[in-house]
Amino acid sequence: MNSIIITAILVLSLLGVALAVVLYLVAQRFKVIEDPRIDLVEAVLPGANCGGCGYPGCRGFAEAFVKTDDIGSMFCPVGGNDTMAKAAEVIGQTAEAKDPMIAVVRCSGSPEYRKRVVEYDGASSCKLATALYSGDTGCQYGCLGLGDCVAVCKFDAIHIDPVTLLPVVDEEKCTACGACVKACPKFIIELRKKGPKGKRIYVSCINKDKGGPARKACQVACIGCGKCVKVCPHEAITLENNLAYIDYNKCKLCRKCVEECPTGAILEINFPPRKPKVEGQTESVENN
Amino acid sequence: MLKTFAKGGVHPPENKFSANKPIEVLPLPAKVSIPVSQHIGAPATILVAKGDKVKVGQLIAQSAGFVSANIHSSVSGTVESIDPVLDSSGYKRPAITIVVEGDEWEPTIDRSPELKRNIDADAQTIIKKIAEAGIVGLGGATFPSHVKLSVPAGKKADVLIINGVECEPYLTSDHRLMLEKGHELMVGIQLLMRALGVDKAMIGIENNKPDAIKYLTEIAKEYSGITVHALKVKYPQGGEKQLIKALINREVPSGGLPIDIGAVVHNVGTAYAVYEAVQKNKPLFERVVTVTGKNLPKPSNFLVRIGTPVSDLIAAAGGLPDDTAKVVNGGPMMGKAVTDIAVPVTKGTSGIIVFPATESKRKAESVCIRCAKCVSACPMGLEPYLLIRMSQRMMFEKMEHERVLDCMECGSCSFECPANLPLLDYIRLGKTEVNKIIRARKN
Numbered sequence: 075m076n077s078i079i080i081t082a083i084l085v086l087s088l089l090g091v092a093l094a095v096v097l098y099l100v101a102q103r104f105k106v107i108e109d110p111r112i113d114l115v116e117a118v119l120p121g122a123n124c125g126g127c128g129y130p131g132c133r134g135f136a137e138a139f140v141k142t143d144d145i146g147s148m149f150c151p152v153g154g155n156d157t158m159a160k161a162a163e164v165i166g167q168t169a170e171a172k173d174p175m176i177a178v179v180r181c182s183g184s185p186e187y188r189k190r191v192v193e194y195d196g197a198s199s200c201k202l203a204t205a206l207y208s209g210d211t212g213c214q215y216g217c218l219g220l221g222d223c224v225a226v227c228k229f230d231a232i233h234i235d236p237v238t239l240l241p242v243v244d245e246e247k248c249t250a251c252g253a254c255v256k257a258c259p260k261f262i263i264e265l266r267k268k269g270p271k272g273k274r275i276y277v278s279c280i281n282k283d284k285g286g287p288a289r290k291a292c293q294v295a296c297i298g299c300g301k302c303v304k305v306c307p308h309e310a311i312t313l314e315n316n317l318a319y320i321d322y323n324k325c326k327l328c329r330k331c332v333e334e335c336p337t338g339a340i341l342e343i344n345f346p347p348r349k350p351k352v353e354g355q356t357e358s359v360e361n362n
Numbered sequence: 363m364l365k366t367f368a369k370g371g372v373h374p375p376e377n378k379f380s381a382n383k384p385i386e387v388l389p390l391p392a393k394v395s396i397p398v399s400q401h402i403g404a405p406a407t408i409l410v411a412k413g414d415k416v417k418v419g420q421l422i423a424q425s426a427g428f429v430s431a432n433i434h435s436s437v438s439g440t441v442e443s444i445d446p447v448l449d450s451s452g453y454k455r456p457a458i459t460i461v462v463e464g465d466e467w468e469p470t471i472d473r474s475p476e477l478k479r480n481i482d483a484d485a486q487t488i489i490k491k492i493a494e495a496g497i498v499g500l501g502g503a504t505f506p507s508h509v510k511l512s513v514p515a516g517k518k519a520d521v522l523i524i525n526g527v528e529c530e531p532y533l534t535s536d537h538r539l540m541l542e543k544g545h546e547l548m549v550g551i552q553l554l555m556r557a558l559g560v561d562k563a564m565i566g567i568e569n570n571k572p573d574a575i576k577y578l579t580e581i582a583k584e585y586s587g588i589t590v591h592a593l594k595v596k597y598p599q600g601g602e603k604q605l606i607k608a609l610i611n612r613e614v615p616s617g618g619l620p621i622d623i624g625a626v627v628h629n630v631g632t633a634y635a636v637y638e639a640v641q642k643n644k645p646l647f648e649r650v651v652t653v654t655g656k657n658l659p660k661p662s663n664f665l666v667r668i669g670t671p672v673s674d675l676i677a678a679a680g681g682l683p684d685d686t687a688k689v690v691n692g693g694p695m696m697g698k699a700v701t702d703i704a705v706p707v708t709k710g711t712s713g714i715i716v717f718p719a720t721e722s723k724r725k726a727e728s729v730c731i732r733c734a735k736c737v738s739a740c741p742m743g744l745e746p747y748l749l750i751r752m753s754q755r756m757m758f759e760k761m762e763h764e765r766v767l768d769c770m771e772c773g774s775c776s777f778e779c780p781a782n783l784p785l786l787d788y789i790r791l792g793k794t795e796v797n798k799i800i801r802a803r804k805n
Contacts, residue, residue, distance in 0.1 A: 195724050197784035197788070199791075201791055208454065214454055
């Protein structure tokens with residue numbers, strides 16, 4: 075009886091020791107040497123795993139970050155400059171500061187300005203609706219308001235306004251990860267420079283139709299008249315396919331184009347209200 | 363027992379109100395808008411300019427590649443504009459708008475009503491004439507017909523199948539065509555047979571058109587090699603693959619074409635257009651369109667010039683009823699609601715259906731309980747309940763693996779779903795995305 079127990083203990087102990095040796099040897103032979111900096115970089119990243127940087131999650135970004143020669147080409151939009159500075163410090167480099175960006179919805183076609191002419195009764199998804207038709211208004215470029223951008227936002231930063239039926243970006247929460255930009259089948263959302271104190275000017279329309287049809291479909295459409303191009307002292311505005319576009323790197327926020335635009339398609343955000351110059355002139359400042 | 367296809371299928375109510383209404387010629391519209399993209403493939407290249415005078419049957423846009431089709435003017439008059447026009451795709455696409463002046467035809471077109479039975483063209487000439495006439499599949503898919511007739515090297519067709527099924531509810535345009543243009547149709551079929559080099563043609567007709575079956579069986583005796591087959595009524599029997607399965611019991615392999623198993627399928631409307639193109643030198647610029655609806659005063663079948671606004675057709679059928687909420691271009695199962703009734707009739711318009719408010723809304727969605735009704739309904743043997751989940755979760759690679767591209771969008775799954783889920787909508791999205799993935803892989 076005793077001898078059986080002793081034999082069993084001995085055999086199992088020997089087996090254990092033998093296997094431990096094997097495991098040790100295998101572990102030595104197939105050892106994965108990982109750059110210890112990857113963990114350090116990952117620790118300073120926000121951990122949102124949003125994919126806004128273009129890599130599969132924060133770990134993926136960290137792995138690429140320690141390997142790359144040019145850290146200037148990589149940027150974590152969620153963490154911003156602070157995070158990038160810390161991450162660069164880990165690998166002994168310095169990151170160049172980049173301008174903070176924000177998602178901008180380039181459509182102002184609320185029901186007030188853009189009449190609904192068709193009733194959509196399908197599943198609530200912009201992608202599905204785009205496969206079926208051009209939209210429930212006369213404008214085939216404008217926002218459908220079915221909220222694909224809301225569904226993909228991981229930061230709860232974009233919502234459909236119940237009155238205007240357009241998405242509104244929450245400036246505090248938006249990290250410019252670009253998920254909504256990719257989700258929008260109409261390509262309405264763009265990442266633009268946030269601007270000093272959040273001040274920015276942009277053309278809130280992507281209608282490429284000629285002036286007549288564009289205006290007929292939506293009162294606040296860009297009609298491609300080119301007045302803003304002429305008035306801009308910094309050559310920041312270009313006109314292509316009946317649509318004006320403001321280059322945010324050239325724009326000096328002088329607001330001349332906003333005054334000039336006959337349809338109010340150019341929006342100025344976070345500017346203080348203007349002093350009325352002429353009697354009866356309406357304020358064109360819109361908060362969005 | 364009548365033949366039919368094996369897998370799936372549904373039985374929607376037929377509602378063929380216009381089945382006994384003879385084809386009427388619709389009066390000329392005041393203006394036509396002829397889209398240059400009425401077919402599958404590259405949009406045609408526009409040949410005319412604003413202000414040009416055109417005649418009926420004049421080539422106004424040329425086929426831009428092998429898979430593309432010529433487009434001819436359907437009226438005589440002056441080109442008013444070449445601008446994007448809202449068409450039945452729901453988008454504004456380039457179209458040629460012509461203001462109608464008189465009705466002057468190209469002199470080369472033979473307008474005599476006599477039947478021309480003698481076929482003197484050889485296969486190559488027939489295919490060339492079909493391509494020149496801009497003929498596309500008139501069943502609704504609008505695939506250029508000359509492409510289907512140009513059999514790739516190494517493959518051989520042994521049977522021509524003529525689709526007279528018209529399985530979509532409401533539609534009767536093919537039915538009327540078979541009854542009224544039987545002989546022309548037969549000659550058209552013989553032309554197609556010669557083009558393909560086959561000596562056998564089978565016409566498949568669903569059993570709900572006994573008059574057409576009887577009449578065509580009768581006259582088919584005068585033409586060699588053509589047989590008429592009655593089929594059990596079941597949607598979507600008019601699908602190419604379903605019809606082949608029903609008639610000759612062969613199955614098109616997944617991702618393959620009917621020619622892989624030696625069959626070529628053409629619609630009766632296409633066969634008639636082929637007759638007109640080859641024997642009468644008449645390009646495709648008019649077609650039969652059913653205009654129907656439960657509350658429409660006069661459901662009718664019209665011979666319509668391409669480019670005529672849909673609103674003209676509805677007016678001729680007694681005008682839009684007050685309770686109308688939806689106008690569908692095509693059949694009720696596969697057709698698409700138009701966003702404006704001014705959209706033009708195109709080569710693919712087989713019918714216009716006017717739905718009252720009570721029938722035009724989707725029912726409220728609930729949840730999938732995996733009853734598998736969609737699986738039993740799917741004629742392609744797919745699993746729609748699975749595909750919708752994958753599509754919603756953007757698992758497109760998996761969808762490809764589940765053979766989503768075999769889906770022909772017949773809508774049987776959505777029709778049967780007791781939870782009213784938008785199955786087809788999501789499957790269609792999946793197909794688009796899978797196609798994108800495949801294209802990206804090729805590049």
